Amino acid sequence: MKRLIFLLIGIFIMATACQDDFVEPDDSLKSAKYEKTQTFQIKGWATVNGDDEAPNITCTPEYLGIEFCSRGWISGHENILGTIVHDESTYEKLWCVAEITPEGPVALNVVWADMLRTNGNRTFGTCYMYINVVTGDIWGYFNYEGGTGRFEGLTGTTQILNAKMLPDGGISWDEEGEITLVLK
Numbered sequence: 001m002k003r004l005i006f007l008l009i010g011i012f013i014m015a016t017a018c019q020d021d022f023v024e025p026d027d028s029l030k031s032a033k034y035e036k037t038q039t040f041q042i043k044g045w046a047t048v049n050g051d052d053e054a055p056n057i058t059c060t061p062e063y064l065g066i067e068f069c070s071r072g073w074i075s076g077h078e079n080i081l082g083t084i085v086h087d088e089s090t091y092e093k094l095w096c097v098a099e100i101t102p103e104g105p106v107a108l109n110v111v112w113a114d115m116l117r118t119n120g121n122r123t124f125g126t127c128y129m130y131i132n133v134v135t136g137d138i139w140g141y142f143n144y145e146g147g148t149g150r151f152e153g154l155t156g157t158t159q160i161l162n163a164k165m166l167p168d169g170g171i172s173w174d175e176e177g178e179i180t181l182v183l184k
Contacts, residue, residue, distance in 0.1 A: 035153070036183045042158060042176070044078030048091055049170040059096035059107045066098045066107050066133055069169070074115055078158075080179060081123060081151070088116035091127070104134025113142070121149035129160060129171075138163035138171060144179055153182035 050069030059066040070093045075086035091113045098107040111127040124147060129140035140160045147154040156179030163173035 037180050039180045040080045042078050042080050042179050045174050046076030047172040057093050059098040064098050083118045085116045106132050121151045123147040123151050155180050
């Protein structure tokens with residue numbers, strides 16, 4: 001009886017081993033790329049200065065008369081990403097909308113940022129900054145949406161903290177948050 005069982009097992013193994021497509025992987029799995037990621041806590045600071053030669057952008061509704069510079073430069077430093085090269089890092093305002101609140105008009109500025117780091121790589125993202133034009137209170141967050149070199153695939157969010165208007169019209173703030181890097 002044992003011999004019969006071993007014979008049947010042997011025949012089964014031979015029959016299945018001769019099939020071409022028995023162990024062929026699915027084409028969709030052949031091209032799949034496994035990416036290893038790591039999440040980090042991030043802290044830092046940033047400053048933006050408007051380009052005096054750039055046109056202003058008027059927040060909607062326009063009858064409120066709230067205007068901001070449409071583009072400018074960024075400087076700063078984050079503990080994981082490094083120092084931002086001021087002359088090569090820019091922001092461009094995408095849109096602005098204002099709302100009347102009990103504390104005064106608050107303008108939401110949505111800005112695209114392209115930042116060159118001292119290591120030669122870039123980081124990109126969108127900033128959502130709220131500014132109370134009466135009290136001067138500023139708050140919001142920044143979403144990282146990619147980069148180049150070692151920052152390719154970068155995602156994450158930092159909160160805007162301790163923000164203040166500068167005498168030259170710029171804005172300075174601290175930031176804290178979490179980012180995820182694709183490890184290479």
